[in-house]
Amino acid sequence: MPFLENVVRGRGVPAARLAEVAEHYQHFGGVSPINQQNRELLAALRTEFDAHGVGLPLYWGNRNWHPMLADTLRRMRADGVRRVLGFATSAYSSYSSCRQYRDDVVAARDEVGADAPVVEKLRHFYDHPGFVQPHADAVAAALGSERRATTRIVFTAHSIPASMDATSGPDGGLYSAQLRTVAGLVSAAAAPDLGWDLVWQSRSGPPQVPWLEPDVNDHLRALAKDGVTDVVVSPIGFVSDHLEVVWDLDNEARQTAAEVGLGFARAATPGTDPRFVSMIRELVEERLHASSSGRRLAPWDASGPSCLAGCCPAPKRRPTTPAGS
Structure with a gap:
Protein backbone atom coordinates (compact mmCIF):
# COMPACT_ATOMS: atom_id res chain seq x y z
CA MET A 1 0.00 0.00 0.00
CA PRO A 2 2.78 2.57 0.69
CA PHE A 3 4.04 1.99 -2.87
CA LEU A 4 0.56 2.49 -4.33
CA GLU A 5 0.04 5.61 -2.26
CA ASN A 6 3.22 7.02 -3.82
CA VAL A 7 1.94 6.11 -7.29
CA VAL A 8 -1.39 7.93 -6.95
CA ARG A 9 -0.47 10.79 -4.63
CA GLY A 10 -2.33 13.95 -5.65
CA ARG A 11 -4.42 12.22 -8.32
CA GLY A 12 -7.71 11.88 -6.48
CA VAL A 13 -7.89 8.09 -6.79
CA PRO A 14 -10.73 6.78 -4.60
CA ALA A 15 -9.62 4.80 -1.54
CA ALA A 16 -11.81 1.87 -2.60
CA ARG A 17 -10.03 1.64 -5.96
CA LEU A 18 -6.64 1.75 -4.24
CA ALA A 19 -7.64 -1.07 -1.90
CA GLU A 20 -8.85 -3.09 -4.90
CA VAL A 21 -5.53 -2.66 -6.70
CA ALA A 22 -3.60 -3.54 -3.55
CA GLU A 23 -5.51 -6.81 -3.41
CA HIS A 24 -4.32 -7.63 -6.92
CA TYR A 25 -0.72 -7.54 -5.73
CA GLN A 26 -1.49 -10.19 -3.11
CA HIS A 27 -1.96 -12.69 -5.93
CA PHE A 28 1.73 -12.20 -6.76
CA GLY A 29 3.25 -12.45 -3.30
CA GLY A 30 2.37 -8.90 -2.32
CA VAL A 31 5.10 -7.41 -4.50
CA SER A 32 5.23 -5.75 -7.89
CA PRO A 33 7.03 -7.85 -10.53
CA ILE A 34 8.49 -4.73 -12.13
CA ASN A 35 11.59 -4.45 -9.95
CA GLN A 36 12.76 -7.94 -10.88
CA GLN A 37 11.99 -7.20 -14.53
CA ASN A 38 14.16 -4.07 -14.28
CA ARG A 39 16.99 -6.11 -12.76
CA GLU A 40 16.77 -8.57 -15.64
CA LEU A 41 16.76 -5.75 -18.19
CA LEU A 42 19.81 -4.16 -16.57
CA ALA A 43 21.68 -7.48 -16.62
CA ALA A 44 20.87 -7.97 -20.31
CA LEU A 45 21.88 -4.40 -21.07
CA ARG A 46 25.21 -4.85 -19.26
CA THR A 47 25.96 -7.81 -21.52
CA GLU A 48 24.90 -5.79 -24.57
CA PHE A 49 27.08 -2.82 -23.61
CA ASP A 50 30.10 -5.03 -22.99
CA ALA A 51 29.65 -6.85 -26.30
CA HIS A 52 29.58 -3.55 -28.23
CA GLY A 53 32.26 -1.65 -26.35
CA VAL A 54 29.93 0.78 -24.59
CA GLY A 55 31.98 1.40 -21.47
CA LEU A 56 29.35 3.14 -19.37
CA PRO A 57 28.18 2.21 -15.88
CA LEU A 58 24.51 1.40 -15.45
CA TYR A 59 22.27 2.70 -12.67
CA TRP A 60 18.60 2.31 -11.84
CA GLY A 61 16.22 4.68 -10.07
CA ASN A 62 12.48 4.45 -9.46
CA ARG A 63 9.80 7.09 -9.16
CA ASN A 64 7.68 5.40 -6.49
CA TRP A 65 9.77 2.82 -4.61
CA HIS A 66 13.30 1.81 -3.79
CA PRO A 67 15.79 2.33 -5.31
CA MET A 68 14.45 5.89 -5.38
CA LEU A 69 15.75 8.24 -8.06
CA ALA A 70 17.26 10.75 -5.63
CA ASP A 71 19.19 7.99 -3.86
CA THR A 72 20.49 6.77 -7.22
CA LEU A 73 21.65 10.30 -8.11
CA ARG A 74 23.50 10.49 -4.77
CA ARG A 75 25.22 7.21 -5.57
CA MET A 76 26.18 8.53 -9.01
CA ARG A 77 27.59 11.69 -7.49
CA ALA A 78 29.65 9.65 -5.04
CA ASP A 79 30.95 7.59 -7.97
CA GLY A 80 32.07 10.73 -9.78
CA VAL A 81 29.32 10.70 -12.41
CA ARG A 82 28.47 14.17 -13.70
CA ARG A 83 26.41 13.53 -16.83
CA VAL A 84 23.69 10.91 -17.19
CA LEU A 85 21.77 9.55 -20.18
CA GLY A 86 18.34 8.62 -18.85
CA PHE A 87 16.21 5.85 -20.34
CA ALA A 88 12.58 5.87 -19.20
CA THR A 89 10.74 2.57 -19.66
CA SER A 90 7.86 4.33 -21.38
CA ALA A 91 7.74 4.67 -25.14
CA TYR A 92 5.17 7.42 -25.63
CA SER A 93 4.45 11.13 -25.19
CA SER A 94 2.14 12.47 -22.49
CA TYR A 95 2.47 13.97 -19.06
CA SER A 96 2.40 10.58 -17.33
CA SER A 97 4.63 8.82 -19.83
CA CYS A 98 7.23 11.55 -20.42
CA ARG A 99 6.92 14.97 -18.81
CA GLN A 100 6.42 13.55 -15.33
CA TYR A 101 9.71 11.65 -15.64
CA ARG A 102 11.43 14.92 -16.49
CA ASP A 103 9.77 16.58 -13.52
CA ASP A 104 10.87 13.69 -11.30
CA VAL A 105 14.47 14.22 -12.40
CA VAL A 106 14.27 17.92 -11.59
CA ALA A 107 12.82 17.19 -8.14
CA ALA A 108 15.45 14.52 -7.45
CA ARG A 109 18.28 16.83 -8.50
CA ASP A 110 16.89 19.57 -6.26
CA GLU A 111 16.84 17.11 -3.37
CA VAL A 112 20.41 16.01 -4.00
CA GLY A 113 21.77 19.53 -4.39
CA ALA A 114 23.59 21.81 -6.81
CA ASP A 115 26.26 19.21 -7.64
CA ALA A 116 23.75 16.53 -8.63
CA PRO A 117 24.47 14.83 -11.96
CA VAL A 118 22.81 16.36 -15.03
CA VAL A 119 20.32 13.94 -16.62
CA GLU A 120 19.50 14.01 -20.34
CA LYS A 121 16.47 11.90 -21.26
CA LEU A 122 16.84 9.69 -24.33
CA ARG A 123 14.31 10.09 -27.13
CA HIS A 124 10.96 8.35 -27.41
CA PHE A 125 11.25 4.90 -28.92
CA TYR A 126 7.67 3.97 -29.78
CA ASP A 127 8.50 3.62 -33.50
CA HIS A 128 11.94 2.01 -33.16
CA ALA A 267 0.70 -11.44 -26.93
CA ALA A 268 3.93 -11.01 -24.99
CA THR A 269 5.69 -7.73 -24.24
CA PRO A 270 9.33 -7.09 -25.26
CA GLY A 271 10.82 -7.70 -21.80
CA THR A 272 14.43 -8.67 -22.42
CA ASP A 273 14.03 -9.51 -26.10
CA PRO A 274 17.52 -9.02 -27.58
CA ARG A 275 16.17 -6.54 -30.14
CA PHE A 276 14.69 -4.38 -27.39
CA VAL A 277 17.93 -4.52 -25.41
CA SER A 278 19.91 -3.59 -28.52
CA MET A 279 17.51 -0.70 -29.11
CA ILE A 280 18.42 0.83 -25.74
CA ARG A 281 22.11 0.57 -26.61
CA GLU A 282 21.42 2.23 -29.98
CA LEU A 283 19.59 5.11 -28.28
CA VAL A 284 22.59 5.64 -26.02
CA GLU A 285 25.00 5.58 -28.96
CA GLU A 286 22.83 8.07 -30.87
CA ARG A 287 23.31 10.57 -28.07
CA LEU A 288 26.96 9.76 -27.46
CA HIS A 289 27.81 10.33 -31.12
CA ALA A 290 25.32 13.18 -31.70
CA SER A 291 23.61 11.13 -34.40
CA SER A 292 20.24 12.15 -35.80
CA SER A 293 19.96 9.09 -38.04
CA GLY A 294 18.48 6.69 -35.49
CA ARG A 295 16.31 3.87 -36.75
CA ARG A 296 12.58 4.52 -36.75
CA LEU A 297 9.59 3.21 -38.65
CA ALA A 298 7.11 6.09 -38.46
CA PRO A 299 7.14 8.70 -41.24
CA TRP A 300 6.83 11.55 -38.75
CA ASP A 301 7.77 12.38 -35.22
CA ALA A 302 6.95 15.43 -33.16
CA SER A 303 9.10 14.49 -30.18
CA GLY A 304 12.83 14.91 -30.51
CA PRO A 305 15.40 14.45 -27.76
CA SER A 306 14.34 17.74 -26.16
CA CYS A 307 10.66 18.43 -25.49
CA LEU A 308 9.28 21.92 -25.97
CA ALA A 309 8.73 23.94 -22.82
CA GLY A 310 4.94 23.76 -23.04
CA CYS A 311 4.76 20.16 -24.20
CA CYS A 312 2.63 17.69 -22.20
CA PRO A 313 1.84 19.98 -19.25
CA ALA A 314 0.89 18.65 -15.85
CA PRO A 315 -2.86 18.11 -15.49
CA LYS A 316 -4.82 20.57 -13.43
CA ARG A 317 -5.70 19.08 -10.07
CA ARG A 318 -9.23 19.44 -8.80
CA PRO A 319 -9.52 20.94 -5.33
CA THR A 320 -10.02 18.39 -2.59
CA THR A 321 -13.60 18.25 -1.32
CA PRO A 322 -13.79 18.43 2.49
CA ALA A 323 -15.09 15.31 4.21
CA GLY A 324 -18.85 15.44 4.62
CA SER A 325 -19.38 18.07 1.92
Whole structure:
Protein backbone atom coordinates (compact mmCIF):
# COMPACT_ATOMS: atom_id res chain seq x y z
CA MET A 1 0.00 0.00 0.00
CA PRO A 2 2.78 2.57 0.69
CA PHE A 3 4.04 1.99 -2.87
CA LEU A 4 0.56 2.49 -4.33
CA GLU A 5 0.04 5.61 -2.26
CA ASN A 6 3.22 7.02 -3.82
CA VAL A 7 1.94 6.11 -7.29
CA VAL A 8 -1.39 7.93 -6.95
CA ARG A 9 -0.47 10.79 -4.63
CA GLY A 10 -2.33 13.95 -5.65
CA ARG A 11 -4.42 12.22 -8.32
CA GLY A 12 -7.71 11.88 -6.48
CA VAL A 13 -7.89 8.09 -6.79
CA PRO A 14 -10.73 6.78 -4.60
CA ALA A 15 -9.62 4.80 -1.54
CA ALA A 16 -11.81 1.87 -2.60
CA ARG A 17 -10.03 1.64 -5.96
CA LEU A 18 -6.64 1.75 -4.24
CA ALA A 19 -7.64 -1.07 -1.90
CA GLU A 20 -8.85 -3.09 -4.90
CA VAL A 21 -5.53 -2.66 -6.70
CA ALA A 22 -3.60 -3.54 -3.55
CA GLU A 23 -5.51 -6.81 -3.41
CA HIS A 24 -4.32 -7.63 -6.92
CA TYR A 25 -0.72 -7.54 -5.73
CA GLN A 26 -1.49 -10.19 -3.11
CA HIS A 27 -1.96 -12.69 -5.93
CA PHE A 28 1.73 -12.20 -6.76
CA GLY A 29 3.25 -12.45 -3.30
CA GLY A 30 2.37 -8.90 -2.32
CA VAL A 31 5.10 -7.41 -4.50
CA SER A 32 5.23 -5.75 -7.89
CA PRO A 33 7.03 -7.85 -10.53
CA ILE A 34 8.49 -4.73 -12.13
CA ASN A 35 11.59 -4.45 -9.95
CA GLN A 36 12.76 -7.94 -10.88
CA GLN A 37 11.99 -7.20 -14.53
CA ASN A 38 14.16 -4.07 -14.28
CA ARG A 39 16.99 -6.11 -12.76
CA GLU A 40 16.77 -8.57 -15.64
CA LEU A 41 16.76 -5.75 -18.19
CA LEU A 42 19.81 -4.16 -16.57
CA ALA A 43 21.68 -7.48 -16.62
CA ALA A 44 20.87 -7.97 -20.31
CA LEU A 45 21.88 -4.40 -21.07
CA ARG A 46 25.21 -4.85 -19.26
CA THR A 47 25.96 -7.81 -21.52
CA GLU A 48 24.90 -5.79 -24.57
CA PHE A 49 27.08 -2.82 -23.61
CA ASP A 50 30.10 -5.03 -22.99
CA ALA A 51 29.65 -6.85 -26.30
CA HIS A 52 29.58 -3.55 -28.23
CA GLY A 53 32.26 -1.65 -26.35
CA VAL A 54 29.93 0.78 -24.59
CA GLY A 55 31.98 1.40 -21.47
CA LEU A 56 29.35 3.14 -19.37
CA PRO A 57 28.18 2.21 -15.88
CA LEU A 58 24.51 1.40 -15.45
CA TYR A 59 22.27 2.70 -12.67
CA TRP A 60 18.60 2.31 -11.84
CA GLY A 61 16.22 4.68 -10.07
CA ASN A 62 12.48 4.45 -9.46
CA ARG A 63 9.80 7.09 -9.16
CA ASN A 64 7.68 5.40 -6.49
CA TRP A 65 9.77 2.82 -4.61
CA HIS A 66 13.30 1.81 -3.79
CA PRO A 67 15.79 2.33 -5.31
CA MET A 68 14.45 5.89 -5.38
CA LEU A 69 15.75 8.24 -8.06
CA ALA A 70 17.26 10.75 -5.63
CA ASP A 71 19.19 7.99 -3.86
CA THR A 72 20.49 6.77 -7.22
CA LEU A 73 21.65 10.30 -8.11
CA ARG A 74 23.50 10.49 -4.77
CA ARG A 75 25.22 7.21 -5.57
CA MET A 76 26.18 8.53 -9.01
CA ARG A 77 27.59 11.69 -7.49
CA ALA A 78 29.65 9.65 -5.04
CA ASP A 79 30.95 7.59 -7.97
CA GLY A 80 32.07 10.73 -9.78
CA VAL A 81 29.32 10.70 -12.41
CA ARG A 82 28.47 14.17 -13.70
CA ARG A 83 26.41 13.53 -16.83
CA VAL A 84 23.69 10.91 -17.19
CA LEU A 85 21.77 9.55 -20.18
CA GLY A 86 18.34 8.62 -18.85
CA PHE A 87 16.21 5.85 -20.34
CA ALA A 88 12.58 5.87 -19.20
CA THR A 89 10.74 2.57 -19.66
CA SER A 90 7.86 4.33 -21.38
CA ALA A 91 7.74 4.67 -25.14
CA TYR A 92 5.17 7.42 -25.63
CA SER A 93 4.45 11.13 -25.19
CA SER A 94 2.14 12.47 -22.49
CA TYR A 95 2.47 13.97 -19.06
CA SER A 96 2.40 10.58 -17.33
CA SER A 97 4.63 8.82 -19.83
CA CYS A 98 7.23 11.55 -20.42
CA ARG A 99 6.92 14.97 -18.81
CA GLN A 100 6.42 13.55 -15.33
CA TYR A 101 9.71 11.65 -15.64
CA ARG A 102 11.43 14.92 -16.49
CA ASP A 103 9.77 16.58 -13.52
CA ASP A 104 10.87 13.69 -11.30
CA VAL A 105 14.47 14.22 -12.40
CA VAL A 106 14.27 17.92 -11.59
CA ALA A 107 12.82 17.19 -8.14
CA ALA A 108 15.45 14.52 -7.45
CA ARG A 109 18.28 16.83 -8.50
CA ASP A 110 16.89 19.57 -6.26
CA GLU A 111 16.84 17.11 -3.37
CA VAL A 112 20.41 16.01 -4.00
CA GLY A 113 21.77 19.53 -4.39
CA ALA A 114 23.59 21.81 -6.81
CA ASP A 115 26.26 19.21 -7.64
CA ALA A 116 23.75 16.53 -8.63
CA PRO A 117 24.47 14.83 -11.96
CA VAL A 118 22.81 16.36 -15.03
CA VAL A 119 20.32 13.94 -16.62
CA GLU A 120 19.50 14.01 -20.34
CA LYS A 121 16.47 11.90 -21.26
CA LEU A 122 16.84 9.69 -24.33
CA ARG A 123 14.31 10.09 -27.13
CA HIS A 124 10.96 8.35 -27.41
CA PHE A 125 11.25 4.90 -28.92
CA TYR A 126 7.67 3.97 -29.78
CA ASP A 127 8.50 3.62 -33.50
CA HIS A 128 11.94 2.01 -33.16
CA PRO A 129 12.18 -1.44 -34.81
CA GLY A 130 13.58 -2.82 -31.55
CA PHE A 131 10.26 -2.04 -29.88
CA VAL A 132 7.84 -2.66 -32.74
CA GLN A 133 9.28 -5.94 -34.06
CA PRO A 134 9.13 -7.85 -30.75
CA HIS A 135 5.49 -6.80 -30.39
CA ALA A 136 4.76 -7.89 -33.97
CA ASP A 137 6.41 -11.29 -33.53
CA ALA A 138 4.51 -11.76 -30.27
CA VAL A 139 1.20 -11.09 -32.02
CA ALA A 140 2.09 -13.55 -34.79
CA ALA A 141 3.02 -16.18 -32.19
CA ALA A 142 -0.22 -15.63 -30.29
CA LEU A 143 -2.24 -15.96 -33.50
CA GLY A 144 -0.57 -19.23 -34.44
CA SER A 145 -1.37 -21.07 -37.64
CA GLU A 146 -5.05 -21.80 -36.97
CA ARG A 147 -6.39 -18.26 -37.00
CA ARG A 148 -9.79 -17.55 -38.45
CA ALA A 149 -11.28 -14.67 -40.38
CA THR A 150 -13.37 -13.90 -37.32
CA THR A 151 -10.23 -13.26 -35.23
CA ARG A 152 -9.47 -9.66 -34.25
CA ILE A 153 -6.36 -8.03 -32.80
CA VAL A 154 -6.99 -5.79 -29.81
CA PHE A 155 -4.15 -3.44 -28.92
CA THR A 156 -4.15 -1.97 -25.44
CA ALA A 157 -2.40 0.86 -23.62
CA HIS A 158 -2.82 2.55 -20.28
CA SER A 159 -5.76 4.92 -20.32
CA ILE A 160 -5.13 8.51 -19.31
CA PRO A 161 -7.47 11.45 -18.75
CA ALA A 162 -8.84 12.70 -22.07
CA SER A 163 -7.57 16.18 -21.21
CA MET A 164 -4.04 14.80 -20.77
CA ASP A 165 -4.13 13.24 -24.22
CA ALA A 166 -5.50 16.50 -25.65
CA THR A 167 -2.39 18.35 -24.36
CA SER A 168 0.19 15.67 -25.21
CA GLY A 169 2.83 16.80 -27.67
CA PRO A 170 3.22 20.28 -29.10
CA ASP A 171 -0.13 20.19 -30.91
CA GLY A 172 -2.12 17.81 -28.71
CA GLY A 173 -3.26 14.22 -29.16
CA LEU A 174 0.25 12.84 -29.57
CA TYR A 175 -0.12 10.01 -27.04
CA SER A 176 -3.05 8.38 -28.81
CA ALA A 177 -1.58 9.19 -32.25
CA GLN A 178 1.70 7.44 -31.43
CA LEU A 179 -0.18 4.40 -30.17
CA ARG A 180 -2.29 4.24 -33.32
CA THR A 181 0.93 4.41 -35.31
CA VAL A 182 2.42 1.48 -33.42
CA ALA A 183 -0.80 -0.52 -33.69
CA GLY A 184 -0.74 -0.03 -37.45
CA LEU A 185 2.93 -1.01 -37.71
CA VAL A 186 2.50 -4.14 -35.60
CA SER A 187 -0.65 -5.17 -37.42
CA ALA A 188 0.95 -4.70 -40.86
CA ALA A 189 3.94 -6.81 -39.83
CA ALA A 190 2.07 -9.58 -38.00
CA ALA A 191 -1.34 -9.96 -39.65
CA PRO A 192 -2.25 -7.46 -42.37
CA ASP A 193 -5.30 -9.54 -43.23
CA LEU A 194 -6.96 -9.09 -39.82
CA GLY A 195 -8.83 -6.15 -38.37
CA TRP A 196 -7.59 -4.41 -35.25
CA ASP A 197 -8.65 -1.92 -32.61
CA LEU A 198 -6.85 0.31 -30.14
CA VAL A 199 -8.48 0.30 -26.70
CA TRP A 200 -7.54 1.26 -23.16
CA GLN A 201 -6.99 -0.38 -19.83
CA SER A 202 -6.12 0.18 -16.16
CA ARG A 203 -8.09 3.36 -15.58
CA SER A 204 -7.54 4.60 -12.03
CA GLY A 205 -9.03 8.10 -11.83
CA PRO A 206 -12.24 9.38 -10.25
CA PRO A 207 -15.37 8.44 -12.23
CA GLN A 208 -16.38 12.03 -12.95
CA VAL A 209 -13.20 12.69 -14.97
CA PRO A 210 -13.34 11.55 -18.65
CA TRP A 211 -10.56 9.09 -19.58
CA LEU A 212 -9.71 7.53 -22.92
CA GLU A 213 -12.23 4.87 -23.94
CA PRO A 214 -13.31 2.21 -24.73
CA ASP A 215 -12.09 0.05 -21.87
CA VAL A 216 -10.76 -3.30 -23.03
CA ASN A 217 -13.42 -5.26 -21.16
CA ASP A 218 -16.27 -3.22 -22.62
CA HIS A 219 -14.72 -3.64 -26.06
CA LEU A 220 -14.46 -7.42 -25.76
CA ARG A 221 -18.16 -7.60 -24.95
CA ALA A 222 -18.96 -5.46 -27.99
CA LEU A 223 -16.79 -7.61 -30.27
CA ALA A 224 -18.58 -10.78 -29.17
CA LYS A 225 -21.92 -9.19 -30.11
CA ASP A 226 -20.49 -8.27 -33.52
CA GLY A 227 -19.61 -11.87 -34.40
CA VAL A 228 -15.91 -11.92 -33.52
CA THR A 229 -14.96 -15.38 -32.23
CA ASP A 230 -11.34 -14.92 -31.13
CA VAL A 231 -9.09 -12.10 -30.00
CA VAL A 232 -5.37 -11.61 -29.61
CA VAL A 233 -4.72 -8.89 -27.05
CA SER A 234 -1.42 -7.06 -27.55
CA PRO A 235 -0.32 -4.62 -24.78
CA ILE A 236 1.64 -2.26 -27.01
CA GLY A 237 1.56 0.41 -24.33
CA PHE A 238 3.95 -1.60 -22.14
CA VAL A 239 7.50 -2.90 -22.28
CA SER A 240 7.21 -5.78 -19.77
CA ASP A 241 4.70 -8.07 -18.11
CA HIS A 242 4.18 -6.05 -14.95
CA LEU A 243 1.02 -6.07 -12.87
CA GLU A 244 -1.16 -4.04 -15.24
CA VAL A 245 -0.52 -6.70 -17.87
CA VAL A 246 -0.65 -9.91 -15.84
CA TRP A 247 -3.69 -8.85 -13.78
CA ASP A 248 -5.70 -6.47 -15.94
CA LEU A 249 -5.28 -8.57 -19.08
CA ASP A 250 -4.34 -12.13 -18.11
CA ASN A 251 -6.98 -12.20 -15.37
CA GLU A 252 -9.71 -9.60 -15.85
CA ALA A 253 -9.78 -9.35 -19.66
CA ARG A 254 -9.36 -13.11 -20.05
CA GLN A 255 -12.29 -13.66 -17.69
CA THR A 256 -14.42 -11.19 -19.64
CA ALA A 257 -13.60 -13.00 -22.87
CA ALA A 258 -14.61 -16.32 -21.33
CA GLU A 259 -17.91 -14.87 -20.11
CA VAL A 260 -18.86 -13.73 -23.63
CA GLY A 261 -17.48 -16.79 -25.45
CA LEU A 262 -14.41 -15.25 -27.07
CA GLY A 263 -11.25 -17.23 -27.64
CA PHE A 264 -8.48 -15.27 -25.93
CA ALA A 265 -4.71 -15.11 -26.42
CA ARG A 266 -2.40 -12.49 -24.99
CA ALA A 267 0.70 -11.44 -26.93
CA ALA A 268 3.93 -11.01 -24.99
CA THR A 269 5.69 -7.73 -24.24
CA PRO A 270 9.33 -7.09 -25.26
CA GLY A 271 10.82 -7.70 -21.80
CA THR A 272 14.43 -8.67 -22.42
CA ASP A 273 14.03 -9.51 -26.10
CA PRO A 274 17.52 -9.02 -27.58
CA ARG A 275 16.17 -6.54 -30.14
CA PHE A 276 14.69 -4.38 -27.39
CA VAL A 277 17.93 -4.52 -25.41
CA SER A 278 19.91 -3.59 -28.52
CA MET A 279 17.51 -0.70 -29.11
CA ILE A 280 18.42 0.83 -25.74
CA ARG A 281 22.11 0.57 -26.61
CA GLU A 282 21.42 2.23 -29.98
CA LEU A 283 19.59 5.11 -28.28
CA VAL A 284 22.59 5.64 -26.02
CA GLU A 285 25.00 5.58 -28.96
CA GLU A 286 22.83 8.07 -30.87
CA ARG A 287 23.31 10.57 -28.07
CA LEU A 288 26.96 9.76 -27.46
CA HIS A 289 27.81 10.33 -31.12
CA ALA A 290 25.32 13.18 -31.70
CA SER A 291 23.61 11.13 -34.40
CA SER A 292 20.24 12.15 -35.80
CA SER A 293 19.96 9.09 -38.04
CA GLY A 294 18.48 6.69 -35.49
CA ARG A 295 16.31 3.87 -36.75
CA ARG A 296 12.58 4.52 -36.75
CA LEU A 297 9.59 3.21 -38.65
CA ALA A 298 7.11 6.09 -38.46
CA PRO A 299 7.14 8.70 -41.24
CA TRP A 300 6.83 11.55 -38.75
CA ASP A 301 7.77 12.38 -35.22
CA ALA A 302 6.95 15.43 -33.16
CA SER A 303 9.10 14.49 -30.18
CA GLY A 304 12.83 14.91 -30.51
CA PRO A 305 15.40 14.45 -27.76
CA SER A 306 14.34 17.74 -26.16
CA CYS A 307 10.66 18.43 -25.49
CA LEU A 308 9.28 21.92 -25.97
CA ALA A 309 8.73 23.94 -22.82
CA GLY A 310 4.94 23.76 -23.04
CA CYS A 311 4.76 20.16 -24.20
CA CYS A 312 2.63 17.69 -22.20
CA PRO A 313 1.84 19.98 -19.25
CA ALA A 314 0.89 18.65 -15.85
CA PRO A 315 -2.86 18.11 -15.49
CA LYS A 316 -4.82 20.57 -13.43
CA ARG A 317 -5.70 19.08 -10.07
CA ARG A 318 -9.23 19.44 -8.80
CA PRO A 319 -9.52 20.94 -5.33
CA THR A 320 -10.02 18.39 -2.59
CA THR A 321 -13.60 18.25 -1.32
CA PRO A 322 -13.79 18.43 2.49
CA ALA A 323 -15.09 15.31 4.21
CA GLY A 324 -18.85 15.44 4.62
CA SER A 325 -19.38 18.07 1.92
